[in-house]
Amino acid sequence: MPLRLSIVTQDRTVLEQDDVTRLVVPTTEGQITILPSHAPLMASLSIGEMVVYTPAGPDPIAVHGGFIQVVDDEVSVLADAAERASDIDETRADEARTRAERHLTERAADTGEAIDLLRAQAALQRSLLRLRVVRRRRGTGVPASR
Amino acid sequence: MAGAGAVRAIRDRIKSVQSTAQVTRAMELVAASKMRRAQDRAVQARPYADRMRSVLLQLAGYAQSVDPDELSPLLQEREVKHFAFIHITADRGLAGGLNANMNRMGASLALEHQPNVERVSVLPVGRKGRDFFRRSGFPMLAEFTGLGDFPESSEVLPIARIIRDDFIAGNIDQVYIGYQRFVNAAVQRPTVRQILPIQPPEDATATEEDDGRRPVDFIFEPSPESLLETLLPRYIEMQIYEAVLEARASEQSARMVAMRQATDAANDMVSDLTLTYNKARQESVTSELLDIIGGTAALENA
Numbered sequence: 001m002p003l004r005l006s007i008v009t010q011d012r013t014v015l016e017q018d019d020v021t022r023l024v025v026p027t028t029e030g031q032i033t034i035l036p037s038h039a040p041l042m043a044s045l046s047i048g049e050m051v052v053y054t055p056a057g058p059d060p061i062a063v064h065g066g067f068i069q070v071v072d073d074e075v076s077v078l079a080d081a082a083e084r085a086s087d088i089d090e091t092r093a094d095e096a097r098t099r100a101e102r103h104l105t106e107r108a109a110d111t112g113e114a115i116d117l118l119r120a121q122a123a124l125q126r127s128l129l130r131l132r133v134v135r136r137r138r139g140t141g142v143p144a145s146r
Numbered sequence: 147m148a149g150a151g152a153v154r155a156i157r158d159r160i161k162s163v164q165s166t167a168q169v170t171r172a173m174e175l176v177a178a179s180k181m182r183r184a185q186d187r188a189v190q191a192r193p194y195a196d197r198m199r200s201v202l203l204q205l206a207g208y209a210q211s212v213d214p215d216e217l218s219p220l221l222q223e224r225e226v227k228h229f230a231f232i233h234i235t236a237d238r239g240l241a242g243g244l245n246a247n248m249n250r251m252g253a254s255l256a257l258e259h260q261p262n263v264e265r266v267s268v269l270p271v272g273r274k275g276r277d278f279f280r281r282s283g284f285p286m287l288a289e290f291t292g293l294g295d296f297p298e299s300s301e302v303l304p305i306a307r308i309i310r311d312d313f314i315a316g317n318i319d320q321v322y323i324g325y326q327r328f329v330n331a332a333v334q335r336p337t338v339r340q341i342l343p344i345q346p347p348e349d350a351t352a353t354e355e356d357d358g359r360r361p362v363d364f365i366f367e368p369s370p371e372s373l374l375e376t377l378l379p380r381y382i383e384m385q386i387y388e389a390v391l392e393a394r395a396s397e398q399s400a401r402m403v404a405m406r407q408a409t410d411a412a413n414d415m416v417s418d419l420t421l422t423y424n425k426a427r428q429e430s431v432t433s434e435l436l437d438i439i440g441g442t443a444a445l446e447n448a
Contacts, residue, residue, distance in 0.1 A: 006193065006197075008193045008194040008197060009194060009299070010191060010194050010299035010383065010384055010387055011187075011190065011191060011194075011298060011299050012190040012191070013190065013193050013194075027367055028367070028368065029367045029368060032367075039363075039365055040362045040363060040364045040365065041364060041365045041366075041367070042201070042204075042205065042364050042365070042366050042367070042370075042373055043365075043366070043367035043373075044367070044368070044372075044373055044376045066380075067201065067373070067376065067377060067380075069197075069201050071362060076197045076201070078194060078197055078198055078201065078380070080380070
């Protein structure tokens with residue numbers, strides 16, 4: 001019996017899929033794989049790439065933190081934000097990465113506000129994640145995570 | 147001639163009322179389409195809210211077995227010295243009694259709590275409520291205006307952040323939220339809910355579903371307490387976002403109804419005026435005719 005998966009954010013339902021054979025999820029305790037008949041689970045998500053495997057193939061999704069619950073092959077992902085590869089604009093993500101990297105190098109020079117630094121780091125993390133997801137979808141190179 | 151002047155005055159009046167009717171009609175149509183979109187957004191936010199409630203309910207069951215002092219501060223009741231409430235109104239008027247009703251309810255909420263606590267403060271969201279409370283003299287925690295007709299959840303996060311931080315710091319002890327709940331296109335109801343300390347969601351749907359197979363033996367990663375710790379802030383955000391979405395749908399529906407009534411009133415006035423106009427025109431034509439007949443008669447007699 002396949003898994004029934006729904007990924008929801010505060011704003012909308014990102015994905016509803018009821019033929020999921022395997023699910024790879026980034027939790028705060030590390031990456032886990034969920035197969036059908038998984039034990040009941042509640043876990044918090046970290047920022048990372050989630051991969052949904054269906055008979056049609058893998059579907060990578062960028063998840064920006066949140067929560068996952070598994071009960072009776074029913075998987076609910078309450079994400080702070082989630083984007084499917086098809087919803088990600090690669091050019092924009094790439095620009096965001098360049099911008100964030102520039103911010104980081106500039107800030108490294110002067111003392112820099114701690115908050116700005118954190119924001120730039122978060123932005124970099126988000127853009128790298130988006131790039132990873134969208135490039136995996138296309139089958140081209142996956143940028144090294146840092 | 148007095149007759150013709152009166153006729154022209156009425157005709158101008160008809161034109162002006164007609165153009166008002168056109169404007170209100172257009173505003174009605176705009177509000178109707180915005181209402182549908184606002185409703186859609188409220189519906190789209192529901193799955194998250196429903197799942198969040200059911201997860202929180204299950205988690206709260208585990209956390210209750212723990213020592214109450216170790217519970218998240220967001221769940222702990224304490225003596226209320228400083229009461230605060232989030233007051234959601236529209237930024238714009240022309241929505242019938244919507245904002246006035248909301249402000250009246252906000253005022254009575256404030257006055258009701260005032261005798262029992264040291265301080266009552268308000269966090270207005272929306273210009274109409276802010277302007278109202280600015281005059282009232284109640285202190286403001288912060289104010290949010292210009293959220294737009296279709297706010298994203300990320301725009302609501304700062305509100306949740308402020309009340310959470312203030313609550314944890316001990317600056318406020320209890321927080322309510324007041325908003326216009328969307329019942330249907332014709333009915334909006336001022337509603338008040340407690341946001342902090344968090345009251346676990348009601349068990350309505352969960353019991354039927356979970357009956358017999360509760361408690362489920364969950365694996366928690368990391369622990370129930372730390373999961374609760376991550377979920378509770380999001381629960382606050384979700385409730386505020388939900389209230390804002392409801393308030394926006396209410397605003398558009400109230401505006402739609404108000405504008406429809408204005409259009410109807412204008413059209414009624416146009417038909418009344420048209421009647422008066424026709425009568426006046428008839429009278430002036432008659433009197434002109436009489437003048438001419440009188441004039442010819444005078445000439446013939448001469």
